[in-house]
């Protein structure tokens with residue numbers, strides 16, 4: 525986006541508003557808290573203009589224009605809502621819903637999975653108004669993470685675009701056209717045989733739940749409300765922001781934070797799906813020390829004394845430089861800070877690193 529010229533203004537819903545060169549009508553409307561519905565839009569992706577839900581009236585234009593693809597130019601006069609626009613939007617939702625009669629409403633499926641369902645509700649749309657025909661056939665993909673239920677697909681291409689534009693993987697593609705449209709993989713096979721890295725971005729952008737988080741969906745039958753807790757991934761130094769989904773104190777899934785400064789909605793396979801370690805029954809809950817070649821549970825005092833004795837022995841035998849510390853990426857900041865203090869102030873060494881740098 526280029527610089528801002530205060531003379532660049534348009535009239536939006538009767539009010540003169542300024543814009544920056546390159547801004548779309550939709551972006552301007554968002555800044556001014558207008559509530560234009562969208563469906564194929566994901567602010568992280570290049571505008572696509574496929575669904576027309578975001579259409580607005582533009583003076584001088586015979587037909588409404590898609591606000592997500594129309595760039596502002598000085599003097600435009602735009603209306604973001606009117607009885608006619610709302611009627612047309614309802615018809616559009618009904619056309620889309622005619623392809624997808626079982627509107628998914630499972631929040632656990634993915635971050636955006638309720639978008640179509642919310643539009644159906646907002647417009648009181650009837651999925652049976654148009655006879656339509658379903659496009660897309662589900663793919664029984666054996667991978668443990670991503671469900672591919674294309675019975676729910678509305679061909680918005682958000683998954684294809686996020687995979688190409690954000691992940692650079694091009695693992696997902698589209699074949700055929702019209703009612704024969706099918707979202708597929710490079711060679712129409714399983715995801716694990718494609719370039720897919722199981723980052724889950726396609727799941728999180730899908731507005732229908734056609735692509736869904738298999739792990740999180742397992743918690744559908746667990747009683748209790750879904751709680752979201754904002755946190756930071758503990759795996760590596762990128763520091764992706766994420767929302768942990770939990771039910772009854774049990775972690776059931778992870779969704780990326782779309783406003784995370786380091787990741788803007790992206791996660792890798794570890795952050796997205798590898799959360800079982802947190803509450804795994806194999807996770808150590810007490811220190812262990814080796815006695816007669818066997819690891820046995822110990823108190824913290826015993827374990828720390830044993831560690832101190834080991835360090836002393838090593839420095840006596842080989843000198844200070846024999847000690848090198850690598851802090852765990854899963855440790856909190858305070859623990860990492862204490863560890864470098866131990867090395868620098870305790871031994872006078874700079875032999876300290878953190879696996880998060882990898």
Ligand code: SF4
Nearest residue numbers: 677678680681683730
């Ligand atoms: S699978 Fe989901 S994101 Fe992909 S085209 Fe279908 S509805 Fe859109």
Ligand code: SF4
Nearest residue numbers: 757759760764792795
């Ligand atoms: S491990 Fe993956 S999700 Fe976690 S911080 Fe690093 S890049 Fe982000």
Ligand code: FES
Nearest residue numbers: 573575576578592
């Ligand atoms: S949201 Fe603008 S055309 Fe789909």
